[in-house]
Amino acid sequence: MSKNIIIIGSGIAGLSSGCYAQMNGYNTHIVEQHSLPGGLCTAWERNGYKIDGCIHWLVGSSPESSFYKYWEELHALKETEIVQHEIFTTIETGTPEDKKIFTVYTNADRLNANMKKIAPEDTAEIDTFTALIKKFSSFEIITDTPPELMGLGDFFNMMKMMKPYMREFRQYRKLTIKDYAERFSNSHLREGITAILDMPDFSFMVLLFMLGWQHAKKAGYPIGGSLPFARRIENRYLSLGGSIQYNSRVKRILTRKNRAVGVELDSGQKQYADIIISAADGYSTIYSMLDGKYTNKKIDRMYERLPLFQPFFMLSLGVRRDFSSQPPMIVRLLDSPIVLEGKTHHKIGFQHYCHDPSLAPDGASLLEIMYTSDYDYWKNCAQTPDLYRKNKAAIAETLIGCLENYYPGIRKEIEMIDTATPMTFERYTSNRNGTYEGWLLTPKTLTMRIKKTLPGLKNFYMAGQWVQPGGGLPSVVKSGRDLISLLCHKDKKILKISPS
Template sequence: MTNPKSVIIIGAGMAGLSAGCYAQMNGFDSQIFEMGDKAGGVCTSWKRGDYTINGSMHWLVGSAPNVKMHQMWLELGAIQDKMLVNHDLFFVLKNPGGKDFHFYTNIDRLESYLNHIAPEDKDEITDFIKAVRTFIEYDLPTEKAQELFGLFDGLKLIFTEFPMLMEAIKWSRISITDFVKRLKNPLLKTAFLAFWHPEMVMTTIIVTLAWLHKRTAGYPMGGSGAFIQSVVERYQQLGGYIDYHSKVEKIITYDDNAVGIQLANGKQYFADYIISAADGYTTIFKMLGGNYIDDTIKQVYTSFKPFPSIFYIALGIDEAFDELESTVVGYNLPLLKPLKIGNTVHERATVQIYNFDPTLAPKGKTLMTCFLATDYDSWEELYHQREQYEAAKDKVLSDFIENLLLHFPHITDKIEMKDCSTPMTYKNYTGNFRGSYEGWLPTPEASKIHIKKTLPKLHRFYMIGHWVETGGGLPPAAMSGRNVIQLICNQENKKFKSYISSVEAVML
């Protein structure tokens, strides 16, 4: 009997954990090296007093069994013990002096509402809603890695999902800014720019609404930390091992084969395959010294835009907020005093009020969070001047709370926990290029280029995660981990295996 082939995985984020789980399911001996003190990467939570701060998760595509992706989450042990919440509202746009705008998750209700408030935009609304309905009817294949598609697979996809493919092609060429330019109603314009980055493709909104309408993009109670811990436990139950506080500085190659890694402490480890779920720039240009690149890689890392760096605010409030409807992403508020963060000025901000997740705060109290885009360079410069850096953080937090109290004056004396993170927090904690929190931004330009999981002339090496899957989010990260083990199984002439454990999730 031969010894199992070994796999080293760099990074214990969602992509790395997924690759580890499927490696173990398929008889490989895997080991994950994580530079931090816990798994998850951006998909994480942390404690501040009696509050648990949800680091990233708003919705989970595949939370219900009516899409194929659900099977993957069961295989990863991610949702078996989770209560899943589906919201009727995606977000609410607060409109001083007028009626608030409600972005509903039910597409029929949304269509009626949009036509009621913006009859002058009926044609654009009809076109947009038609695209969402098209995506509702279809489910992209997730069982097989695209790299293994043959002619028959391609033809089957074209014939069975042709309408969806045509809509995807059409809307992937249109940015949110392009679409907003077509609209006449000012409130509708503001709403479409309220949450998404204006350079993102419209497909992002369309597919998200399709999933929300089907009630297959619910929120797992407990948020990011509880979710990722379930996957960690699944990996460990399968026999995998995570080395924490183990920063990889170099990927060791021999005759253009990846054969091992070297840690910051000088220790070396060797395996049959090396998979990097770490930051793409660090992997290619530092761990591998820029020795395995081509024109496409150069183009990606010089012209693609990453998701913006963010300033993240979390507040613990001695208030239940029972009177507010729950939402997927929150309440978009006008800032009566513009908020400057680094070199970015905000006139609106979206606050998520977790009145639907009692696990994040003591009884009768609520966690409130806010993501705010900012530039990276100004925070990097400040970081080396610690007093100014801390003062800048405190100023943003103070100015934000001042704005918040104009909308919620009754909580003036009820804010009992304050926390914030800057782009440098994300850079230090995850290693992400320029402090980005989700990899490459899905712009019309980025959607034209397929980023490979391999590097030119380097064998037995793969990259997974957000730097090879444009668009961000947990599903692409997890799928890239699943798919790469399919590729390795194919290389080893093994049949890919996957299986689930335990019971189904509970839907609310």
């Protein structure tokens, strides 16, 4: 008889777990607190604009990438056009009096030429940097075997795949982006490299992978954006026979004699299954849904100490102006600094989505300004709803004022304004502190492995960004696939992939 599984959360990890489980003869039912699939991979509509809340680049978007087959298995890119950007971002560096434009071309040779124009004195390091990007453009150490099942053969195979990169990996593995930037003598380049992702403590290796995949055109943008992407995986799941129950928040995971046996919803309804998978926020799964009964020092320390991707404040604007001639992402230096959430900012970054005509009416553009925000600031504001609304509006006004300086007249062309704070991300997805990718990828977490089970609890598993440091769509899909491989292995089956 097939086993029944309840999956908590219809984010991409929950949907992935559901699809692979259905393909392998398990009966699954997803319980989701929101009214939509996708979790963080989402979008919302306002005044004729679709505000995309997630995908900027999707690793594995081209058939040349080894990851592509996973998207194919889930029909995630079916009949979808992919856009490859020529420019990743442009960053204004220096001061208003001594300003340079650092254009991060996705092609490493064009990037090399642009960097040398800014800093000919750094030629040697620039050549090293772009040679590293090219080298890591083929870096894809992916195997179908989940890490938990890797035997000696898989290990040797991995080592063989790693071998061409080992020297560089050893050399750069411990560096953050900020550390690496120090190698340039030119201050514009130091500043520009650090600002590419605006996360100075992020692993330098991961920056190399990202720029490498952009160079190889393996990480494009799927037209339609995040919600249609999630909907395609939802359709795949439903067509495989799975079921989803929306608007249903799990309050508690039910256990009996240290076995997970079911879930209790906010409504009081109880549902039972042979296996429970949580593809929801890690902290609330462990410390709230399971009352902190199945943890240990290692897990507690992880949740106490490891840094998370800091959440965003996101201002979206629908503007009756065509931005298609502009680079997709621009970081501008401000003539005079601004104060947001009590902190001084010398730059603002924004992006437009003119490459995706489905997001804005003809002749108009969707613009998004995002900056790294402070969860506690918004948590405090949210105690007083009026203050929360007032502060959101004041920040929107400050940011619009900055745009007006660069694009005179734009204020009058704004047709739609939408603001999202870390509290918004938390409210819709329950992710701790409104984080958008879980554990920050630092040199320390880069090679960290997190178990998909909890100590002392049987028939319970986790999938998604809380068991996969760094999160991101490809890795959460893989975590769902790996988890079902594990279940198949336990049930003495080999993972099957259903072609249709």
